Amino acid sequence: MSNEMNTVNQENTQTPVEQTADGRYKVTKRDLRRTAARYNFMACNIFNYESQMGPAVAWAMAPVLRKIYKDDEEYKVALNNHFNYYNSTTAMSSVILGATLAIEEKDGIEAKETVQSLKTSLMGPFAGVGDTLIWVLWPTIMGSISGYMAQQGNPLGAIVWFICNILFWFVKSKLFEVGYTSGTKLITNLGKRLAVFTEAASIMGLSVVGALIATSVKMTTGLNFKVGEVKLALQADVLDKIMPALLPVLLTVLVYKLLGNKKWTPTKLILLIIVIALVCSFFGILTV
Known part of the structure; x- marks a missing residue:
C-alpha cells in the first residue's frame, strides 16, 4: 500500500x-x-x-x-x-x-x-x-x-x-x-x-x-424415519415444509458466527466444512 x-x-x-x-x-x-x-x-x-x-x-x-x-x-x-x-x-x-x-x-x-x-x-x-x-x-x-x-x-x-x-x-x-x-x-x-x-x-x-444462500449453498439430508409401514423423509416431509433451504441457512448462520470469532479463519472454516461434508456423507446423514 x-x-x-x-x-x-x-x-x-x-x-x-x-x-x-x-x-x-x-x-x-x-x-x-x-x-x-x-x-x-x-x-x-x-x-x-x-x-x-x-x-x-x-x-x-x-x-x-x-x-x-x-x-x-x-x-x-x-x-x-x-x-x-x-x-x-x-x-x-x-x-x-x-x-x-x-x-x-x-x-x-x-x-x-x-x-x-x-x-x-x-x-x-x-x-x-x-x-x-x-x-x-x-x-x-x-x-x-x-x-x-x-x-x-x-x-x-x-x-x-x-x-x-x-x-x-x-x-x-x-x-x-x-x-x-x-x-x-x-x-x-x-x-x-x-x-x-x-x-x-x-x-x-x-x-x-x-437469494444467494438459497441458490448457491447446497445441503440436504437423506435421513428417513420409519415406524411400521409409515416412512417419513426428514428433508422433504419435515424440513422443506418448515422452510425450503433451511439447512443452507443454518450452515450460513454457523459460518457467519464463527467468522466473528478471531480463532476461526476462512481457511479453517473451509476445512471444517469439508470434514463435516465427508463424515456426514459417509454415514448417510447428508446427500448430494
Missing part, C-alpha cells in the same frame, strides 16, 4: 489536479480508463474464495481513491471497504464500479455504506444480465462463426475472434465511463435523499445475499 501511495503522490505533483466546486478532486477520463484497465486485467487473476473479486476492485480503485482521499486514514478506510466480498460479470462490473466511484467523488468517506450497499445490490442482477449476454450469447455466436471459418481452413476465423476481443476491451472501458456518468446523475438527482437510497440499496443487497 505504501508503494501505491508514493506512486500516486508523485503523479499528483507532476500533473495539475482538477477540483469540483466544493474543493474535492475531480475524476478525469484518464482516471476512468486507468481504473477500468486495472480491473479488467486483474478481475480474475487475484480471485479468491473469501472475497472473490474484492482484491481486484481494491487494486483497481487504489490510485484514484488516493487522489480523492488526501487523508491517509480516510484512504485506508475507503480501500478496505472495497476489499469486501464482491462478485459479478467483469464487463458489467465496469458499470457498477464506475457508479461507486462517482459516489465517492461526490460525498467522500461519508458514502462508505452507500458504496458497499450499491455494489452488493447490483452485483447479482447485473451478473445475470452479463452472464447471459457475455458468457453465453457473445462467445456462442462469435465463436461459432470463427470456429466454422477455421474448420474451413480460413485463417480469418482466428483473426475475427482476436479482433472481436480487442473491440470488447474498449466496450468494457466505455461501460466504466457510462457507470460513472450514471452515478453522477444519480447523486445529483437524489441530493438530500441519499439516506433513503442507501437504505433501499441495503435492503436490496440483503435480499440478493439471501
Whole structure:
C-alpha cells in the first residue's frame, strides 16, 4: 500500500489536479480508463474464495481513491471497504464500479455504506444480465462463426475472434465511463435523499445475499424415519415444509458466527466444512 501511495503522490505533483466546486478532486477520463484497465486485467487473476473479486476492485480503485482521499486514514478506510466480498460479470462490473466511484467523488468517506450497499445490490442482477449476454450469447455466436471459418481452413476465423476481443476491451472501458456518468446523475438527482437510497440499496443487497444462500449453498439430508409401514423423509416431509433451504441457512448462520470469532479463519472454516461434508456423507446423514 505504501508503494501505491508514493506512486500516486508523485503523479499528483507532476500533473495539475482538477477540483469540483466544493474543493474535492475531480475524476478525469484518464482516471476512468486507468481504473477500468486495472480491473479488467486483474478481475480474475487475484480471485479468491473469501472475497472473490474484492482484491481486484481494491487494486483497481487504489490510485484514484488516493487522489480523492488526501487523508491517509480516510484512504485506508475507503480501500478496505472495497476489499469486501464482491462478485459479478467483469464487463458489467465496469458499470457498477464506475457508479461507486462517482459516489465517492461526490460525498467522500461519508458514502462508505452507500458504496458497499450499491455494489452488493447490483452485483447479482447485473451478473445475470452479463452472464447471459457475455458468457453465453457473445462467445456462442462469435465463436461459432470463427470456429466454422477455421474448420474451413480460413485463417480469418482466428483473426475475427482476436479482433472481436480487442473491440470488447474498449466496450468494457466505455461501460466504466457510462457507470460513472450514471452515478453522477444519480447523486445529483437524489441530493438530500441519499439516506433513503442507501437504505433501499441495503435492503436490496440483503435480499440478493439471501437469494444467494438459497441458490448457491447446497445441503440436504437423506435421513428417513420409519415406524411400521409409515416412512417419513426428514428433508422433504419435515424440513422443506418448515422452510425450503433451511439447512443452507443454518450452515450460513454457523459460518457467519464463527467468522466473528478471531480463532476461526476462512481457511479453517473451509476445512471444517469439508470434514463435516465427508463424515456426514459417509454415514448417510447428508446427500448430494
